[in-house]
Amino acid sequence: MTPTDPGPLLSVRGLAKHFSVPSRGGRLAPASVVKAVDDVSFDLAPGETLGLVGESGSGKTTAARCILRALVPTAGEVHYRLPDGRTVDLAVLSDRALKPIRQHVQMVFQDPFSSLNPRMTVGAIVGEPLVIHGLARGSELDDRVAEILRRVGLQPEHARRYPHAFSGGQRQRIGIARALVMRPALVVCDEATSALDVSVQAQVLDLLKELQGEFRLTYLFVAHNLDVVRNFCDRVAVMRRGRIVELAPAPQIFAAPQHPYTRILLSAVPSPDPDVPMNFQVAEELARLDAAAAAVAAAAAVES
Amino acid sequence: MEPTADLPLLEVEDLRTTFTTDDGVVNAVDGVSFSLARGRTLALVGESGSGKSATAYSLLRLIQPPGRITGGRILLHSARAGTIDLTQLSDHSDLLYKVRGGMISMIFQEPMTALSPVHSVGSQIAEAILLHQHATRAEARQRTVDMLARVGLSQPEQRYDQYPHELSGGMRQRVIIAMALVCRPELLIADEPTTALDVTIQAQILGLIRTLQREIGCAVLLITHDFGVVAQVADDVAVMHHGRIVERGPVRTVLKAPQHAYTRALLDALPSRRARVA
Numbered sequence: 001m002t003p004t005d006p007g008p009l010l011s012v013r014g015l016a017k018h019f020s021v022p023s024r025g026g027r028l029a030p031a032s033v034v035k036a037v038d039d040v041s042f043d044l045a046p047g048e049t050l051g052l053v054g055e056s057g058s059g060k061t062t063a064a065r066c067i068l069r070a071l072v073p074t075a076g077e078v079h080y081r082l083p084d085g086r087t088v089d090l091a092v093l094s095d096r097a098l099k100p101i102r103q104h105v106q107m108v109f110q111d112p113f114s115s116l117n118p119r120m121t122v123g124a125i126v127g128e129p130l131v132i133h134g135l136a137r138g139s140e141l142d143d144r145v146a147e148i149l150r151r152v153g154l155q156p157e158h159a160r161r162y163p164h165a166f167s168g169g170q171r172q173r174i175g176i177a178r179a180l181v182m183r184p185a186l187v188v189c190d191e192a193t194s195a196l197d198v199s200v201q202a203q204v205l206d207l208l209k210e211l212q213g214e215f216r217l218t219y220l221f222v223a224h225n226l227d228v229v230r231n232f233c234d235r236v237a238v239m240r241r242g243r244i245v246e247l248a249p250a251p252q253i254f255a256a257p258q259h260p261y262t263r264i265l266l267s268a269v270p271s272p273d274p275d276v277p278m279n280f281q282v283a284e285e286l287a288r289l290d291a292a293a294a295a296v297a298a299a300a301a302v303e304s
Numbered sequence: 305m306e307p308t309a310d311l312p313l314l315e316v317e318d319l320r321t322t323f324t325t326d327d328g329v330v331n332a333v334d335g336v337s338f339s340l341a342r343g344r345t346l347a348l349v350g351e352s353g354s355g356k357s358a359t360a361y362s363l364l365r366l367i368q369p370p371g372r373i374t375g376g377r378i379l380l381h382s383a384r385a386g387t388i389d390l391t392q393l394s395d396h397s398d399l400l401y402k403v404r405g406g407m408i409s410m411i412f413q414e415p416m417t418a419l420s421p422v423h424s425v426g427s428q429i430a431e432a433i434l435l436h437q438h439a440t441r442a443e444a445r446q447r448t449v450d451m452l453a454r455v456g457l458s459q460p461e462q463r464y465d466q467y468p469h470e471l472s473g474g475m476r477q478r479v480i481i482a483m484a485l486v487c488r489p490e491l492l493i494a495d496e497p498t499t500a501l502d503v504t505i506q507a508q509i510l511g512l513i514r515t516l517q518r519e520i521g522c523a524v525l526l527i528t529h530d531f532g533v534v535a536q537v538a539d540d541v542a543v544m545h546h547g548r549i550v551e552r553g554p555v556r557t558v559l560k561a562p563q564h565a566y567t568r569a570l571l572d573a574l575p576s577r578r579a580r581v582a
Contacts, residue, residue, distance in 0.1 A: 055502035056473075168352075197351040197529065202573040224502065227532075227575040268507040270532030272574055274556050278536045280511030282504045 006081065007146045009186060009218050015040040015076035015091075016242075017059075017066050036062040038242035040076070046185070046272070049212070049219040051229035051250065054239035055265075064188050064222045066074070068107060069098055076125035080105070103133050106179035110191035112171030116163040122149070123159030126177045133182070148181045151214070153207060159217065169200035171284070176207065180215060188220045193228060205232055226269055230254055260289050308381035313490055313523050314363075319376035319391075320363045321355075332358035332371065334547030341381075342490070345517070345524040347534040347555070351570070356527045359544070363525070364404055365390060382407050382490055406436040409484040411495035413477035419468040425479045426452070426464025429486055432441035436487045449556050451482040455512060465481050474505035481512060495527040509563040510537055531574060535559055543567045 017037040039057045044050050054060045068071040069090050078090040080101065085216050088101065106129075109115035116125055127145045130136040136144050147155035152173040163171055172192065179187055189208070190205040211217060224286070229236055230250060237247040239261065246259040257263045264286055267279035279285070321333035333355045340346045348356040361367050363378055378390040384407065385399070393400040393490065412418040420428060429451060430444040439447065452460035455478040468476055477497065484492060494513065498506035514537060517524055526538055534541050535555060542552040543566065551564040562568045571577060 053377060055504060198531075198575075199351065199570060199573040202575070202578065205575070225419045225575070226503070231575055231578055241578040265504065268503045270506075270510070270530065270536040272535045272571070272576065274535040274559060278507060278510075278532075280507055280514070286504065 006046070006085065007048045008079075009048075009081050010044040010220070011077075011079040012043075012063075012067065013077040013079070015063060015066055015078065016074045017062050017071060017072045035242045037066060037073070037081045040239075040242070040244055042237055042244065042247060044186070044218055044220060046218055047212070047216060048235070049221055049233045051233035051236040052220060052222045052239060053224065053226055053229050053236060055224060057241075058223075058239040059242040060239050061190060062242075064190055064220060068105060068188055080186070093118050097259075100133075103129070103135070103182045104184050105186045105188070106182055106271070108172075108175050108179050108183040108187060108192045110194050112168050112195065113163075114177055115175055116171060120162075121159060122154075122161055122163065122166075122174055125163070125174060126159070126181055129178060129182050132163070144181060145177075148177045151211065152177045152180070167200075168196055169204060170271075172196060172200075172204050173207065176204075176211070177217055180211060180217075183215065184217070186218045186220065188222065190222045191224065192221070194223065194225060201228070208232075226254075226266060232294050238265065261286075264289065308383055308387060310379040311387075311513065313381055314340040314525075315377070315379040315381070316359075316363070317379070319362060319378060320374045321358050321367055321371060322374050323371040325370060331547050333362060335376070336544075336547070337376075338542050338549060338552060340491070340523050341520050342523055343517075345526060347526045347528055347539045347541045348544055349528055349531065349541055351512045351529060353546075355547035356543040356544045357495055358547075360410070360495050360525065360527050363390065363493060364408060364410055364530055365393065365395070365400060379579060380407065380491070402436070404488070405432055406487055407489055408491040408493060409487065409489040410493040410495065411477075411480045411484045411497050412481045413499050415473065415500075416468060418480055419476060421466035421468055424465045424467055425471070426466075429479070429483045430487055432483055438503070447486065448482075451486045452479070454516070455479070455482045457482075469539070469575065473501060474509065477501065477505075477509050477510065481509070481516070485516050485520060485522070489522055491523050491525065492517065493525045493527070496529070497526075498533065499528070499530070506533075513537070524570045530554050531559065531571065543570070 015037055016039060019036055021034050022031050022033040030065045040063050052060045052063065062071065065071040067078050073091050076091060078091050079087050123145050124242050126148060127141050130141055130144060147160055149156055149158055154170065154173055166174065193204050198206060212219065221233055233250045235247065236250045236253045237244045240261050246262045253262060257266055264282055268282045270278045317337050319333050319336045323332055324328045336359055342442065350356045350360060364369060364374055367373060373391055376391065380388045380390055382388060388399065388403065390403065426448050431450040433439050433444040433447055449460045449464055452463050455465045457478055498509050501509060528534060538555050541555050541558050542549045545566045551558060551562065551567045558567065561570060
């Protein structure tokens, strides 16, 4: 760390989100608790891209939502450094205290079809955050909307049209414009390219990379597709059952995965190279991994 | 009935399927030709709107108005029923009903929409047996339970009476596969069978389809957008773009030495092949 290093932009410590699920045993039976996120910690440096990967139910989206305070975490701290250098804990702030901070932290959603209001023009969609936060109006609002549309590869004239007139890739650009019009520091991308065709996905990833340099953005990139993360992220955190099982620089995760779960997960990805065979036996390997972990836990219980 | 053993199972010649909309006529399938040998796996790969699913739906005559097949032939050289041109069958012919689910079956991307929510999964599989094979209800139930075990569901007797909402996505897709293969079809059409699934579940489902394909000896037409899936499970591949096949050949040849510019562009767009973005 150099003396001028201001430290991480985001520092997550012991984050947990538990949901209580009604038991099937009737009204009087005790509810069971699902630990969707269970003791997650990581740092995010300014300008960095961290991939949060895992399968459905691994807790990656719940963790991202807790960080954005779309959900209230059960435990843990989410330290966010403001532009003036102050650090706030997003996990405990009141809704009112959160509002001004929301302009610094924005989100890009997965589904470009359901995340845009079909009754609003593109201009109204993209400009809405500025209106809500009272940051611009009138011709200044129009100018900022036109400017950001241009930056994401759309035309200022597109502001007058409605979302249905746009393709999936263009809609995702609209979603990105809406997030970036606030000039945020941190952008959480939740499966931002998962619904897109591969050629469109490549264009959107290139755009996100370009905008990152231009606006000095920090990305938390939530994805289930390991291939997408491979070349886009600086570091990757692999999640399973609410926990991070491995966190390492992206090249290391893919070239020399340390955790057996990461190895199994990677081996299940079908390679487009016919000479790199995929692993069809993942079910057996995951079962062995869990059996070994259970044996270790049982032995530890006996020790104590 | 002419012997069909020396012929490929399926020959599609200059197939054309169009959709007439307010904005004009869309040639979803625009002169597609290919053949598929018995027991082989052909992947139709392309992006959304390329016509790969419209081709698959045309084969089973599932295209609904405003769409219709406007030209070409779909020759099924069935070992059981001889040569049938599927484009010539009327919508309600007995032969078409025998083809669907009997000689050709299909599995869909989203297992929840392909299963009835109000019938037990076992009864839905047994229904296919009762429709296509001579069996009593008791025999159909037994064959269904056997098939549920073959697709890897534990406690198949109990599973028979469960409803789709009680099963996970991966288990539902196993039920769909059981339903598709229980009548031992000659051709299985799999339309994005693993796209909605996690990667570890996808590996299990692809492995299962492969194992059962070998057991039954059926050919597979795999509709997918994923070149990884193509490389790992198909023998041959046809790349579709704007309703046409732009390149076709053995998987290794097409993926390692693509000839067509569109194939090259698609392969270059794959995240794993792209250089690290600085």
